Amino acid sequence: MNDQVLFELKGISKSFVKGKQEISIFKNLNMSINKGDFLAIMGPSGSGKTTLLNMLGGVDQPTKGDLLFGGDNISRYSESKLAQWRADHVGFIFQFYNLMPMLTAARNVELPLLLKNLNRSQRKKSIETALKLVGLEERAKHIPAELSGGQQQRVAIARAIVSDPDILLCDEPTGDLDRKTAVEILEILQLLNSEFNKTLVMVTHDPEAAKYASQTLHLDKGEFVEQELAV
Amino acid sequence: MKDLYLIYKNLTRNKLRLFLTCFAIFIAFFLYGLLGALKGAFDAGIELSADDRLIVVNKINFTQPLPLAYFNKVKAIEGVKDVSHANWFGAYFQDQRRPMVGMAVDPETYLQVYSELQLDEASLQRWFNDRQGMIVGEAMATTYGWKVGDRVPISSNIFSQADGSHTWDMVVSGIFTAEDKQLDTNYLLFHYKYFIETQTFGSDWIGWMVLTTDDPALNEQVAKAIDALFANSSSETETSTEKAFNKAFIEQIGSIGFILTSVVMAAFFTILLIVGNAMFLAIRERTREIAVMKTLGFTATRVFRLVLSESILLSLLGGLSGILVAYYTLEAVTSIPQIRSILPNLLLSKEIFLQALAYMLGLGLITGFVPAFRAMRLNTVQALTRG
Numbered sequence: 001m002n003d004q005v006l007f008e009l010k011g012i013s014k015s016f017v018k019g020k021q022e023i024s025i026f027k028n029l030n031m032s033i034n035k036g037d038f039l040a041i042m043g044p045s046g047s048g049k050t051t052l053l054n055m056l057g058g059v060d061q062p063t064k065g066d067l068l069f070g071g072d073n074i075s076r077y078s079e080s081k082l083a084q085w086r087a088d089h090v091g092f093i094f095q096f097y098n099l100m101p102m103l104t105a106a107r108n109v110e111l112p113l114l115l116k117n118l119n120r121s122q123r124k125k126s127i128e129t130a131l132k133l134v135g136l137e138e139r140a141k142h143i144p145a146e147l148s149g150g151q152q153q154r155v156a157i158a159r160a161i162v163s164d165p166d167i168l169l170c171d172e173p174t175g176d177l178d179r180k181t182a183v184e185i186l187e188i189l190q191l192l193n194s195e196f197n198k199t200l201v202m203v204t205h206d207p208e209a210a211k212y213a214s215q216t217l218h219l220d221k222g223e224f225v226e227q228e229l230a231v
Numbered sequence: 232m233k234d235l236y237l238i239y240k241n242l243t244r245n246k247l248r249l250f251l252t253c254f255a256i257f258i259a260f261f262l263y264g265l266l267g268a269l270k271g272a273f274d275a276g277i278e279l280s281a282d283d284r285l286i287v288v289n290k291i292n293f294t295q296p297l298p299l300a301y302f303n304k305v306k307a308i309e310g311v312k313d314v315s316h317a318n319w320f321g322a323y324f325q326d327q328r329r330p331m332v333g334m335a336v337d338p339e340t341y342l343q344v345y346s347e348l349q350l351d352e353a354s355l356q357r358w359f360n361d362r363q364g365m366i367v368g369e370a371m372a373t374t375y376g377w378k379v380g381d382r383v384p385i386s387s388n389i390f391s392q393a394d395g396s397h398t399w400d401m402v403v404s405g406i407f408t409a410e411d412k413q414l415d416t417n418y419l420l421f422h423y424k425y426f427i428e429t430q431t432f433g434s435d436w437i438g439w440m441v442l443t444t445d446d447p448a449l450n451e452q453v454a455k456a457i458d459a460l461f462a463n464s465s466s467e468t469e470t471s472t473e474k475a476f477n478k479a480f481i482e483q484i485g486s487i488g489f490i491l492t493s494v495v496m497a498a499f500f501t502i503l504l505i506v507g508n509a510m511f512l513a514i515r516e517r518t519r520e521i522a523v524m525k526t527l528g529f530t531a532t533r534v535f536r537l538v539l540s541e542s543i544l545l546s547l548l549g550g551l552s553g554i555l556v557a558y559y560t561l562e563a564v565t566s567i568p569q570i571r572s573i574l575p576n577l578l579l580s581k582e583i584f585l586q587a588l589a590y591m592l593g594l595g596l597i598t599g600f601v602p603a604f605r606a607m608r609l610n611t612v613q614a615l616t617r618g
């Protein structure tokens with residue numbers, strides 16, 4: 001079960017046009033992600049980590065190549081089909097939490113459920129479960145401004161998992177947190193991987209954070225490179 | 232709609248801005264309601280007068296009398312359907328400073344010509360059979376608190392009886408209403424016979440005639456025939472449609488309509504700018520949040536709908552409260568009898584309300600479209616990395 005392929009990237013190229021110049025970030029990138037993987041991606045700033053994550057999440061499209069998810073080529077999807085696909089399969093966790101400031105924790109967690117065909121009580125149950133999992137059930141009625149950074153990130157994790165996605169994409173999830181809080185967050189992510197069999201891809205530049213992953217890839221100049229020594 | 236809470240929260244997140252924007256919309260629609268009702272009150276007399284009714288007055292001046300004999304002559308003219316006559320009474324009740332509209336008419340023919348007046352059969356019979364009977368419009372009956380069977384002395388500031396008295400005893404036979412609420416019912420009608428036999432001005436004369444034709448297309452022809460019939464007589468006539476007659480009467484205040492329309496249009500364009508600007512800023516501030524929502528899986532069209540719904544809700548919130556307050560203001564103003572006697576039709580009609588509603592929706596759509604379109608087309612990746 002664990003070595004079943006979830007994602008397959010085939011000959012991915014990505015370039016941006018800046019003025020008259022074309023900047024290439026990836027050239028013929030190939031990789032695959034198995035179900036149940038906890039993958040850490042490291043690399044210098046500007047190496048394309050976020051761009052890669054965005055492509056995996058269907059927010060950004062490769063210039064060339066195929067992105068296969070469970071055998072389906074999602075790079076061929078229309079914009080609205082891709083949105084539906086994200087709602088069904090992907091959970092996003094950002095560095096700066098990106099919660100809606102006017103909504104309570106519970107209402108923030110509810111957002112992805114609005115995209116599902118669920119009634120109010122079904123949604124309520126899912127929200128409770130998700131908040132309990134991140135240990136924030138007693139903060140359900142608080143708005144983000146009333147929560148600490150770590151608590152906000154836990155709300156964001158609850159939002160990412162509430163609709164039970166297949167894969168969680170985390171872009172420097174602990175980048176804005178102190179060590180102690182970062183450990184709390186990483187432990188939750190690890191729990192999601194080990195206990196709930198979620199596939200995780202986490203971008204980080206913190207080697208301590210990468211240790212929580214089962215595998216670490218190093219990205220440099222648009223390519224995966226072997227690291228001589230894990231620091 | 233599951234997104235309603237989200238829309239509501241977005242709308243109310245900046246309370247001060249919401250209040251200021253809403254207030255601007257409120258003022259505009261409050262004015263719209265008031266001015267619309269005022270314009271409606273001025274126009275009502277013209278708009279509601281049937282176009283196929285002709286009115287025959289003395290050519291010298293419409294206050295000059297006509298001989299009663301003209302009545303039967305007009306009745307005989309080809310194309311004339313129903314014809315009736317009326318005399319202006321210059322009525323008032325107890326207080327001479329409060330004139331009211333009262334006319335001495337021939338009951339049966341008058342109700343034939345003014346078929347829009349509604350009166351139950353019992354009242355009708357009472358009136359026909361009681362020489363001193365009068366029928367009172369609902370608006371007037373309410374103002375003076377009159378009920379069927381009340382004996383009421385009605386005075387005239389023009390005519391007197393043989394004993395020098397200016398006051399006639401009358402009995403309320405019935406209270407009439409009009410099919411259309413805007414129709415003026417602020418007047419009373421009583422028997423021509425009672426009037427002509429008791430006043431001292433002269434006998435066998437009438438104030439004017441009013442008639443309907445078999446077909447409105449015949450109006451011009453019939454009008455010419457009537458005026459031709461009495462040409463070169465001692466009392467020449469002038470026949471025109473009731474609408475034209477009323478219009479000439481109200482022409483002096485006619486340009487008020489234009490001024491009102493201009494004011495309303497200016498107010499509308501002002502709030503268009505205010506609300507448009509507010510919506511634009513509100514959505515621009517939320518660029519990152521919109522990008523996050525799209526990342527979570529909200530489709531472009533759903534985001535478009537969210538923003539547009541918000542601006543429509545904003546317009547409705549300010550607009551409906553403005554119209555509501557205008558409505559109650561008008562209710563309060565028209566409860567003053569003096570104002571009601573000058574402007575009997577001063578009310579916020581369903582038509583004005585529906586027009587205002589259309590303007591609210593228009594405002595919401597116009598002010599929301601650009602921000603909604605921008606939100607829909609927002610590049611998620613750029614918006615997320617930039618912020």
Ligand SMILES: Nc1ncnc2c1ncn2[C@@H]1O[C@H](COP(=O)(O)OP(=O)(O)O)[C@@H](O)[C@H]1O
Pocket residue numbers: 016017018023025043044045046047048049050051052613616
């Ligand atoms: N929309 C864009 N237009 C032009 N260049 C871009 C755009 N997005 C990213 N880039 C460039 O692509 C490279 C990789 O960016 P990114 O994936 O954000 O790197 P990382 O997350 O590893 O820091 C950077 O050099 C960045 O400047």
Ligand SMILES: [Mg+2]
Pocket residue numbers: 049050051
């Ligand atoms: Mg990055």
